[in-house]
Amino acid sequence: MTSAEAAGFDVIAHRGASAYAPEHSWPAYELAMEMGVDFLEPDLQMTADGELVAFHDPTLDRTASPPGGGRGERARGAVRELTLEELRRLEVGRWFNERHPERARPGYEGLTVVTFEELLERWGDRVGWYPEMKNPELTPGMEEALATLLERHGFTGAGEERGRVLVQCFSRAALERFREFAPALPRVQLLGPEAVSDRAVEGVLAEVAEYAQGVGPHHRLVDARFLEAAHIRGLLVHPWTVDDPAEMDRLIGLGVDGLFTNAPDRLLEKLGRRP
Numbered sequence: 001m002t003s004a005e006a007a008g009f010d011v012i013a014h015r016g017a018s019a020y021a022p023e024h025s026w027p028a029y030e031l032a033m034e035m036g037v038d039f040l041e042p043d044l045q046m047t048a049d050g051e052l053v054a055f056h057d058p059t060l061d062r063t064a065s066p067p068g069g070g071r072g073e074r075a076r077g078a079v080r081e082l083t084l085e086e087l088r089r090l091e092v093g094r095w096f097n098e099r100h101p102e103r104a105r106p107g108y109e110g111l112t113v114v115t116f117e118e119l120l121e122r123w124g125d126r127v128g129w130y131p132e133m134k135n136p137e138l139t140p141g142m143e144e145a146l147a148t149l150l151e152r153h154g155f156t157g158a159g160e161e162r163g164r165v166l167v168q169c170f171s172r173a174a175l176e177r178f179r180e181f182a183p184a185l186p187r188v189q190l191l192g193p194e195a196v197s198d199r200a201v202e203g204v205l206a207e208v209a210e211y212a213q214g215v216g217p218h219h220r221l222v223d224a225r226f227l228e229a230a231h232i233r234g235l236l237v238h239p240w241t242v243d244d245p246a247e248m249d250r251l252i253g254l255g256v257d258g259l260f261t262n263a264p265d266r267l268l269e270k271l272g273r274r275p
């Protein structure tokens, strides 16, 4: 890859630099920014009072702990059933220290949930944004809330004047609803590992090209045939989630347009863009 190609390759910090700090926490995003990534990826859940928060799971029990809780103790319930204020009372970093003792830091204890708006306020157009609407069928109105928030922060078009935004989702219906509220913002259809198992890849990608500008496939779906079928239809290809150096090499060699990774430093190093 030439240096020009490396510069056009999108390094997407998956949940922040989440290999090194608790996913979706300030330290994870700050680290990604220090590394010099092209995009930050917040997974979005919507709270009971309509706030969009950076949080992967629909439920609390993997990454949120009750205040003052003991080791291994986790909160219960669904994110969408709590208001932002209630959610902020929970702690979201301790799980990481317990699960990854070799990467644990005292500063990761006591972290609280971050909203997408706070991220936008902090970094604005200094980085690209790659929000994912998570389980939109459980929180009606999420598409409009996201479009409104992006518009309020000046992200209304293709992005040259205000940084890049790509909106991703596993749900075609949600992407099409989002298009009604923000027609000019590019959309990326996520595909799980089984998405093309019983259908020809060309058929799947032809359909995606009718309503999206990119595709985010599970990395194992991507081979030369997949890539050609996507590029011929004008779709960006951003596979997820690739931390393995050999798999990074394979996908870079095939010619993908970027990668979601928990370890952006590793990918930047490969691209000759020193973190």
Ligand code: G3P
Binding pocket: 014, 043, 056, 132, 168, 190, 216, 240, 241, 260
């Ligand atoms: O958004 C791409 C990839 O992150 C999809 O999987 O579960 O990590 O959000 P997940």
Ligand code: CA
Binding pocket: 041, 043, 132
């Ligand atoms: Ca995601």
